[in-house]
Amino acid sequence: MSFDESHGSPKRPSMRTPLGRVRNLGAAHSGTSDFWRQRITGVAMTLLMIPALVIIMMLLGRNQVYAAQTLSSIPVAVILLLFIFASAWHMKIGMQVVIEDYVHNEKLKLTAIMLNNFFSVAVALASTYAILKLSSGV
Amino acid sequence: MLGRNKHQKPPMTARIERPLSPHIQTYRWTLTMALSIVHRATGIALYVGTLLLVWWLVAAASGPAAYAHVQAFSSSIIGRLIVFGYTWALMHHMLSGIRHFVWDLGYGFKANEREALTWGALIGGIALTVLIWIIAYANGGGR
Numbered sequence: 001m002s003f004d005e006s007h008g009s010p011k012r013p014s015m016r017t018p019l020g021r022v023r024n025l026g027a028a029h030s031g032t033s034d035f036w037r038q039r040i041t042g043v044a045m046t047l048l049m050i051p052a053l054v055i056i057m058m059l060l061g062r063n064q065v066y067a068a069q070t071l072s073s074i075p076v077a078v079i080l081l082l083f084i085f086a087s088a089w090h091m092k093i094g095m096q097v098v099i100e101d102y103v104h105n106e107k108l109k110l111t112a113i114m115l116n117n118f119f120s121v122a123v124a125l126a127s128t129y130a131i132l133k134l135s136s137g138v
Numbered sequence: 139m140l141g142r143n144k145h146q147k148p149p150m151t152a153r154i155e156r157p158l159s160p161h162i163q164t165y166r167w168t169l170t171m172a173l174s175i176v177h178r179a180t181g182i183a184l185y186v187g188t189l190l191l192v193w194w195l196v197a198a199a200s201g202p203a204a205y206a207h208v209q210a211f212s213s214s215i216i217g218r219l220i221v222f223g224y225t226w227a228l229m230h231h232m233l234s235g236i237r238h239f240v241w242d243l244g245y246g247f248k249a250n251e252r253e254a255l256t257w258g259a260l261i262g263g264i265a266l267t268v269l270i271w272i273i274a275y276a277n278g279g280g281r
Contacts, residue, residue, distance in 0.1 A: 039242065042235050049232060053270065061278040064205035067198045084191075091185045098178065123188045130192075130199035 034093050041090035048083045055079065072134040080131055088124035092116060173256045177234045180227040187224045225270055230263030 055076050059067050070076055095116045103109040165171065197204040211217040237255045240246045246255050 039239070043239070046232055046236065057274060057277050060274055064198060064202040067205065071195070071198055080195075087184075087188065091181070091188065094181045095185055098182065123192055126192045127195045130195035133199045 034096070038090060038093045041086040041093075044086040045083060045090065048079060048086065051079045052083050068134050071131060072137060074135075077131050077135045081128060084124055084127045084131075088120045088127075091123075092120035095120070170252055170256050173234065173260065177231060177238075180231040180234070183227045184224070184231060187220075187227065190221070190224065222267070222271065226263060226267040229266040229270070230259065233259040233262045233266070 055070070058070055062070075071080070096113055099109060099112045099116060103112050194208050197208045212221055234256075237246075237259050240255060241252075246252055
C-alpha cells in the first residue's frame with residue numbers, strides 16, 4: 001500500500017529516516033500480525049491433519065446418507081470447522097504474499113488482494129454453511 | 139522529525155550506491171531454492187484445491203444426487219490424479235512448513251542441517267502421500 005506520503009518520489013526524496021519509515025508498523029501498516037497468524041493457522045492445521053485425514057478415510061466409498069450422518073456428529077463437525085477456519089485464513093495470507101511479491105501495478109494488486117479476500121471468505125462460509133446445515137439435520 | 143536536533147545536518151538526500159542483489163539466474167541453483175518455489179507452488183495449488191473440499195461438503199449437505207456427482211468425479215481417472223496430486227501438495231506443504239517452523243525457532247541453519255530438513259520434507263511428503271493412498275485403498279477407497 002503506497003498511499004503513505006512518507007515514501008517520497010524521485011522528484012521529492014523522502015526526508016524520513018529508514019527507522020522513521022518502519023515505525024507505525026512498517027510498510028504494510030499491520031506489523032507482523034499476518035506473519036504470526038500464518039504460523040498459528042499452520043500449527044493448527046498440522047495438529048488437525050491426522051483427525052481430518054481419519055474423517056476422510058471414514059467416508060471413502062460411502063454413500064451420501066452415511067457421509068451426512070458422519071459429518072453431522074459433533075466432534076467431526078468441530079474438527080472440520082476448525083480445519084476450514086484455519087485453512088481459509090492461512091491461504092488468504094499466503095496468497096496475499098504471493099500477490100504482493102509478483103503484482104507490481106498498484107490497482108491490479110489491490111484488485112487481486114480484494115478478490116483473494118472474497119475467495120477465501122467464500123470458501124470458508126460455503127464449507128461452514130454446509131457443515132452447519134448437516135449438523136442441524138435440515 | 140522525531141526528536142532531531144535542528145542544528146544537526148539534514149540527512150543525505152543523494153542516492154547511496156549500495157550493492158544490489160543479483161537476479162535469480164545469477165545464483166547457482168540449490169535444493170533449498172528449488173524447494174522454496176515448490177512450497178509456494180504447492181500453496182497455490184492447495185488454494186485452488188479447496189474448491190474440491192467446498193464442492194464435497196456442499197454436495198454432502200445438498201443430497202444424494204449432488205454427492206453422486208462428487209463420487210463420480212473422484213473415482214474417475216482424472217479425479218483420482220487430481221486428488222492424488224492434492225494429497226501430495228498437502229503433505230509436502232505441511233512438512234515443508236514444519237521445516238519453516240524449525241527455522242523460525244532459530245534452528246537448522248547450518249548447510250548440512252538445512253539440506254537435511256529439505257530432503258526430509260521432499261522424501262517425507264512423497265512417503266506420506268503413498269502411505270495415505272495405501273490406507274485409503276485398503277479402507278475401501280477403491281470402490
